[in-house]
Amino acid sequence: MKCTFSVLTQNAPGVLMRVSSLFYRRNHNIESLSVSQTDTVGVSRFTIMIDADEWAHDQVEKQLAKLVEVISVENLTHRGSFIQRCFSLIKVRATMETRPHIFQIADVFRCRVVDMGSDALTLEITGNEGKIRACVEALQAYGIIEMAGSGSVALGRSENVPGYLEQESQATYSHMVRA
Amino acid sequence: MELTGAQIVVKSLEDEGVETIFGLPGGTVIPLYDALYDSSIQHVLVRHEQAAAHAADGFSRVGDGVGVCVATSGPGATNLVTGIATAYRDSSPMVAITGQVATDSIGTDAFQEAHMLGISLPVVKHSMQARRADDIPRLIRDAFFIASTGRPGPVVLDLPTNVQKAFGEYRRPVDSGKNGAPSEYPGYCAIREDLTRLDEAAKLIRGAERPVLIAGNGINLSRAFEPLRVFAEGLEMPVAASLLGKGAIRNDHPNFIGMMGMHGGAAANRAITAADLIVAVGARFSDRSIGKSEEFARSARVIHIDIDDAEIHKNVGADVWLIGDAGKVLNTLAEAASGHDSLSRRAWMEKILTMREPAVRDASDAMRPRRILDALDEVTKGEVIVTTEVGQHQMWAAQFHKTLHPRRFVTSGGLGTMGFGIPAAMGAHFARPDLPVVCVAGDGSAMMNIQELDTYARYDMPIKVLLFDNACLGMVRQWQQIFYNERYSNTLFARRPDFVKIAEGMGVTAFSVESPQKIKSAIERAVETPGPVLVHFPIPQSENVFPMVPAGEALSNMIL
Numbered sequence: 081m082k083c084t085f086s087v088l089t090q091n092a093p094g095v096l097m098r099v100s101s102l103f104y105r106r107n108h109n110i111e112s113l114s115v116s117q118t119d120t121v122g123v124s125r126f127t128i129m130i131d132a133d134e135w136a137h138d139q140v141e142k143q144l145a146k147l148v149e150v151i152s153v154e155n156l157t158h159r160g161s162f163i164q165r166c167f168s169l170i171k172v173r174a175t176m177e178t179r180p181h182i183f184q185i186a187d188v189f190r191c192r193v194v195d196m197g198s199d200a201l202t203l204e205i206t207g208n209e210g211k212i213r214a215c216v217e218a219l220q221a222y223g224i225i226e227m228a229g230s231g232s233v234a235l236g237r238s239e240n241v242p243g244y245l246e247q248e249s250q251a252t253y254s255h256m257v258r259a
Numbered sequence: 260m261e262l263t264g265a266q267i268v269v270k271s272l273e274d275e276g277v278e279t280i281f282g283l284p285g286g287t288v289i290p291l292y293d294a295l296y297d298s299s300i301q302h303v304l305v306r307h308e309q310a311a312a313h314a315a316d317g318f319s320r321v322g323d324g325v326g327v328c329v330a331t332s333g334p335g336a337t338n339l340v341t342g343i344a345t346a347y348r349d350s351s352p353m354v355a356i357t358g359q360v361a362t363d364s365i366g367t368d369a370f371q372e373a374h375m376l377g378i379s380l381p382v383v384k385h386s387m388q389a390r391r392a393d394d395i396p397r398l399i400r401d402a403f404f405i406a407s408t409g410r411p412g413p414v415v416l417d418l419p420t421n422v423q424k425a426f427g428e429y430r431r432p433v434d435s436g437k438n439g440a441p442s443e444y445p446g447y448c449a450i451r452e453d454l455t456r457l458d459e460a461a462k463l464i465r466g467a468e469r470p471v472l473i474a475g476n477g478i479n480l481s482r483a484f485e486p487l488r489v490f491a492e493g494l495e496m497p498v499a500a501s502l503l504g505k506g507a508i509r510n511d512h513p514n515f516i517g518m519m520g521m522h523g524g525a526a527a528n529r530a531i532t533a534a535d536l537i538v539a540v541g542a543r544f545s546d547r548s549i550g551k552s553e554e555f556a557r558s559a560r561v562i563h564i565d566i567d568d569a570e571i572h573k574n575v576g577a578d579v580w581l582i583g584d585a586g587k588v589l590n591t592l593a594e595a596a597s598g599h600d601s602l603s604r605r606a607w608m609e610k611i612l613t614m615r616e617p618a619v620r621d622a623s624d625a626m627r628p629r630r631i632l633d634a635l636d637e638v639t640k641g642e643v644i645v646t647t648e649v650g651q652h653q654m655w656a657a658q659f660h661k662t663l664h665p666r667r668f669v670t671s672g673g674l675g676t677m678g679f680g681i682p683a684a685m686g687a688h689f690a691r692p693d694l695p696v697v698c699v700a701g702d703g704s705a706m707m708n709i710q711e712l713d714t715y716a717r718y719d720m721p722i723k724v725l726l727f728d729n730a731c732l733g734m735v736r737q738w739q740q741i742f743y744n745e746r747y748s749n750t751l752f753a754r755r756p757d758f759v760k761i762a763e764g765m766g767v768t769a770f771s772v773e774s775p776q777k778i779k780s781a782i783e784r785a786v787e788t789p790g791p792v793l794v795h796f797p798i799p800q801s802e803n804v805f806p807m808v809p810a811g812e813a814l815s816n817m818i819l
C-alpha cells in the first residue's frame with residue numbers, strides 16, 4: 081500500500097543522506113522523494129512516498145522521527161486528506177499534422193506549452209501521479225522524446241476548507257486514466 | 260577566552276566531567292593531542308583504534324559516564340567503525356572523536372581522507388562535523404547529551420585539523436542542561452513518553468495466571484534494578500532475561516528463571532512458551548532471544564515497555580505498550596497492577612521450577628567450561644565485572660556465571676563482535692577501578708585484539724583474562740557439527756599459538772592450567788597476582804553449548 085510522509089527537517093548538511101539511508105538500511109523502497117526549503121529559514125520539507133505493507137508505515141514514521149535533525153513527521157495517508165502534486169516536463173514529437181492533436185491533449189490536461197521547436201513541443205504539467213501518467217499515456221502515440229519529472233510534493237489539507245478544487249481538477253482527466 | 264579549537268575540545272571534555280579517554284594519535288589529531296598534553300584528562304594509548312572504541316563502550320556500560328574514544332582521520336577513523344557499530348547495536352552511549360583533513364581539502368582525496376560521517380552514518384545515533392572553533396563547545400555538549408539521553412547510542416564528532424588549529428572563543432554552553440533538549444536540535448526528543456495504556460496493562464497483569472517478565476538491556480540502561488526487583492517481588496512475577504538483560508536482577512534471586520533465547524535455559528524458554536502474559540521491559544525481542552517470531556509465546560498477550568517507540572510491533576506485536584523510562588514505568592505500573600492472585604502466581608512459579616533442564620551429570624575428568632565459570636564465582640563470590648568475547652565461551656559465561664549486580668556483565672549482543680571483550684575490559688576497569696575485572700575469552704576472539712594485552716601491561720590494569728582455548732572457532736564449529744554434517748570448513752586451527760608466551764611477551768603474567776583439579780587454584784592465583792594475568796585453559800574441542808534452539812525455530816524446540 082502506498083503511503084506519503086511529510087517530514088520537516090533542519091536544513092543541515094547530510095540530512096538528505098540521513099533520511100534516504102534510513103530507508104535503504106531498513107529495507108524499504110522509496111517510490112518518490114522530494115525536498116525543498118520552506119518558508120521558515122533553516123527548515124526543509126521532505127515529501128516521501130513508499131509502497132509497503134502497513135506494518136512498515138508505522139516503522140518508517142517512528143524511525144524517521146528518531147533522526148536527530150528531524151523536526152516532525154506526518155503520515156499524510158494516515159491523516160487521510162491531503163493534496164499531492166508532481167511536476168513534469170514532457171518533450172513530445174510534433175509534426176505540423178499532429179500539432180493540433182497535441183494541443184488538444186495539452187488542453188485537457190491543462191499543460192502549458194513551454195518550448196516549441198520545428199518538430200517538437202515541450203509541455204509542462206502539474207498534477208497528481210495519476211494525472212501525469214494519463215497525460216504521458218495520451219502523448220505516447222505521438223512519440224515522447226524525453227521527459228523529466230519531480231517527485232511528488234504534498235501538504236495536508238487545511239481543515240474546514242472545501243475540497244472542491246481538487247475534485248474538479250480530477251474530473252477533467254479521470255475518464256482518460258486507463259485501468 | 261581565546262583558545263585553539265583543540266584546546267576548546269579538551270576544555271569542553273573537562274566540562275563534561277571526562278577523566279579518561281581511549282585513543283591513538285595520527286596526523287590530523289596532533290593538535291588535539293598537543294592540547295591533551297596539558298590536560299588532567301587521562302588518555303589511554305591503545306594499540307588499535309577498534310580497541311579504543313570497545314574500551315569507551317565498556318566504560319559506558321559499567322560506569323556512569325559516557326565513554327570517549329579518539330582516532331585520526333582515514334584509517335584511524337575507519338578502525339573505530341566496528342566499535343561504534345557494536346555500541347550502536349547495544350544502545351551504549353559513546354562519543355567518538357575523529358580527525359579529519361582540513362576543511363578546504365575535504366573532497367579532494369587528500370592524504371588519509373575518509374568520509375567518516377558517511378561511513379558511520381548507519382551505525383550512529385548522530386554525527387556532526389566542527390566547521391568553526393567557536394562551535395565546538397556547543398557540539399560537544401550536544402554530542403554528550405544526545406549520546407546519553409533517551410535510547411543511548413554513539414555520536415561521532417569529526418574534527419577537521421584546521422578547525423583544531425584555529426582560534427576561537429571558549430564559551431561554556433549554558434542553554435541546555437541534562438534535562439533540556441539541545442538548542443541546536445529542536446526536533447530531538449529523548450523520550451516520547453506514552454502511558455495512556457497503563458490501566459489496560461495493569462488489568463492484564465492483575466488477571467494473568469502465567470505471566471513472565473522479560474528483562475532487557477533497558478533495565479541496565481535506565482538503572483531500573485530496584486523498580487524491577489520491587490515489581491517482580493510485589494507482583495510475584497518470574498523474571499527471564501535477555502543476554503543483555505543479564506544482571507538486571509540478581510541471578511540468585513528466587514524470581515529469576517534464567518536467560519531466554521537460542522542458548523537460554525529450558526525453564527525460561529518453556530515458561531515463555533507456556534505463558535499467558537509477557538511483560539517485556541527494555542527488551543527488543545531480538546531474533547536470538549525469541550526464536551521463530553510467529554511461534555513466540557503464542558498463548559500470551561504481550562505488554563511491551565520501551566523507551567524507543569519504534570521497537571513496539573517491530574519484531575513482536577504488542578497488545579499493550581507503554582513508552583518511557585523503564586524505572587519510571589515499572590514504578591507506576593507496580594502500583595496500578597497490584598491485587599493479583601498470589602496463589603496462582605506461586606503455583607506458576609512452582610511449575611516453572613519443574614521446567615528446568617535435567618542437571619548435567621558430569622563424571623568426566625575433562626576441563627569443562629562450566630567448572631571454570633563455577634570456580635570463578637566461588638573465588639570472586641560474584642563480586643566481579645565479567646566481560647566476554649563472542650562465541651561458545653560467551654554463552655557459557657552467560658549461562659553459568661551468576662551475575663549478582665547490574666551493569667557487571669559486559670558482552671556484545673546485537674552485533675556479536677569478536678574482539679570486544681579484551682578491550683571492553685579496559686573500559687570497565689577505568690569505570691570501576693575498585694572492582695576486579697575478568698574477561699572470558701575464546702582463542703579465536705582473543706586473537707582479534709590480543710595486542711591490547713600490551714596496553715593492560717603498560718597501564719598495569721589488574722584485568723584477568725580467562726582464555727577458553729579449544730583451538731577452533733568453536734561456535735561456528737558447533738553449527739557445522741550439528742547442521743552441516745561435521746564438515747569443519749575453516750574453523751579448526753592447525754596450530755595453537757603459545758598464548759602464555761604471547762602474554763608474557765607483552766608483560767602480562769600468564770600460565771596454563773593442565774588439569775581440571777587445578778582450575779580453582781589457578782583462578783585464585785590469578786586474582787591474587789597483582790596486575791594483568793592471562794590464564795590459559797585448554798578445553799576439549801568437542802564441547803558444545805546446550806540448550807540450543809536452532810536458528811529460526813520456536814523457543815520450545817530446544818536441543819538439550
Ligand SMILES: Cc1ncc(C[n+]2csc(CCOP(=O)(O)OP(=O)(O)O)c2C)c(N)n1
Binds near residue numbers: 649652734
Ligand atoms: C568479528 C567477527 N567475525 C566473525 C564472527 C563469527 N563468529 C561467531 S562465534 C565465532 C567463533 C569464535 O571463536 P572463539 O573466540 O574461539 O570462541 P569459541 O566459540 O570457540 O568459544 C565466529 C567466527 C563474529 N562473531 N565476529
